[in-house]
Amino acid sequence: MADNAAASVASPALDVAVAAEDRIAVATQWQLIWWRFRKHKLAVGGTVVLIAFYVVALFADFFAYVDPTESEAQRSLMAPQDIHWFDEGAFRPYVHPLKGTRDPKTFKRVYVPDTTAKVPVKFFGHGDPYLFLGFIPADRHLIAVEGAKASETLFLLGTDTHGRDLWSRLMYATRTSMTIGLVSVALSLVLGVILGGVSGYFGGTVDTVIQRVIEILRSIPTIPLWMGLAAALPSDWSVVQMYFAITIIISLIGWTELARVVRGRFISLKQEDFVMAAELVGCSKARIIFRHMVPSFVSHIIAATTLAIPAIIISETSLSFLGLGLRPPAISWGVLLQDAQNIQALVISPWLLYPAVAVIIAVLAFNFMGDGIRDAADPYL
């Protein structure tokens, strides 16, 4: 698929000095992959973005500045707020407090900034207490306000219909959506590697049966099936139970592509001389597979895995968007986007669509990184 990218990246630069050639000769496989990967600018960019996303996921409570579930009807559907970065020529960010009133004609809530008052905004300031990493009590947040409650004054991305702060919700949603991709792909990987490996290594009837199962699964439209399975889950399940149920449902159908890749590698490696040699010296099957074959295609599995994650993220977002995946009080990108379902509401408050930007960036970053890893792992594929 990414032959174009491969062509532009794979050829080791011709102007490499002789010393560097020596370096290549003794480099390990992983070093070679890393050197090639480094040259793929888009892939490196994608990786940096993903690291940032996972940092947010890990420290969501630090990046958020208020409780994402705290609702207040008096603050519903506020527009994203302007931050004034400079105060009288010096770098002292502040915001104006907002006052909500009702428009006497349309009865719509409107918010007017009180330009006489300034609330200073501080980075790494004190705010609501939380448990850092789940066990260290802390109250520092990336963004905080001085002399006022953040929940009453700071609205970086506006608020939703229930008056909950969208920025803080987005931080927690990132945690849910980015980890659901990881957990689900881990499950798919286990299924894919076992079934694909068995299929590719043993061949014969087992192979035929597994291949037919994969073909059948791939010719079924997945979203209706997911919807059916997700709707069949008991509605009184807790957030955590739903989370794992959804990951299992998504990975049950998502393993086929990984199995296909693993099988393909097994079949091509089985004919290599070193496998034959290992067989001749009497290595056990397990040793041949895990000691000799697996190390030479781990990189391909990593690439296929990376490329499988965006599809999972989109699946979860779609299901939750329909109201069949994660349900409130869970917070994920899809759950946030549920508010954007009503097109009239969206026209009045377009900021409800911001979580979509996060989805698109994450999916793009995964695609770029996956392409880069695949090209680096095997430029001749």
Added chain:
Amino acid sequence: MVAYIVRRLVLAVMTVWAISVLSFLIIHLPPGDYVTSYIASMSASGSAVSADEAQALREQLGLDKPIHVQYAKWMGLILQGNFGMAMEWGRPVADVIGDRLMLTMVISVAAIVFTWGLALPIGIYSAVKPYSIADYAFTLIGFIGLAIPGFLLALVVMYIGFAYFGANVGGLFSPDFAEAPWSPAKLWDLTKHLPIPAIVLGVAGTAQLIRIMRSNLLDELRKPYVMTARARGLSEYRTIMRYPVRVALNPFISTIGYLLPYVVSGSIIVSLVLSLPTVGPLLLKALIAQDMFLAGTIILLLGVMTVIGTFLSDLLLMWVDPRIRLGRDGR
């Protein structure tokens, strides 16, 4: 050739069977059945359902029998063309689904036509002029097309239509035609409404196909026979279209087998956003009302339609690819 058709046919039948079992499982997975949710909705509106009434309802619907008997009964009815009653609607399932299922397929096919119509020329262009500005632009658009889930694209299209043109771009018919019986005028109305859903649904697939076509054709163009053709003075157009494009087209066509389930799948959720009268909104409603009978039937029929479509595309592939026609299965 016969062996190929038989193999595909057997696979199609097995797929249909697998889909029927999965649909049936979905019908029976939830802890309650239709009667429990019926009781819940009745008591929510203030009227109670007695235990006797509930039992009678269960017997009437055959919900008191063991599960394999219910499956056999269900399959038997379906094979006779009787899809049972959509309980909430109080009408036969076939009535409720009929038109909507057809429209789902119409939209999906339109999306695939759009996908091919766009991916083919762009793919050829990108391969003939690789690393040109247009090639990079298409690659970028393709990447973004892949990254935006269909329903988000639908939302954005709706938003733009609403905010900047003040028009509702959703739906498949003008209000005048929505309930009208089929007529040439209604068909024309449908044709006018079709492009937006087709484009929204087709974008992701187009992005993928452009990449496949581009890399296939790039590989072909490097081969010596192309140089020979050029050396012999064939016009550039003939050099490219006559052989390399035709060779590169084969893997392209074989992707339709996976494209169709993908597009049908996407149409469900895009229909909800664009409020298209397909089975999508119906399926969601049925699932939320726990009318699993209707939902299961929709999933089954969608699956079967997809399998039929895939089978037809296999026949098409056979017609195009002589390797398969002559009995050497290239795949």
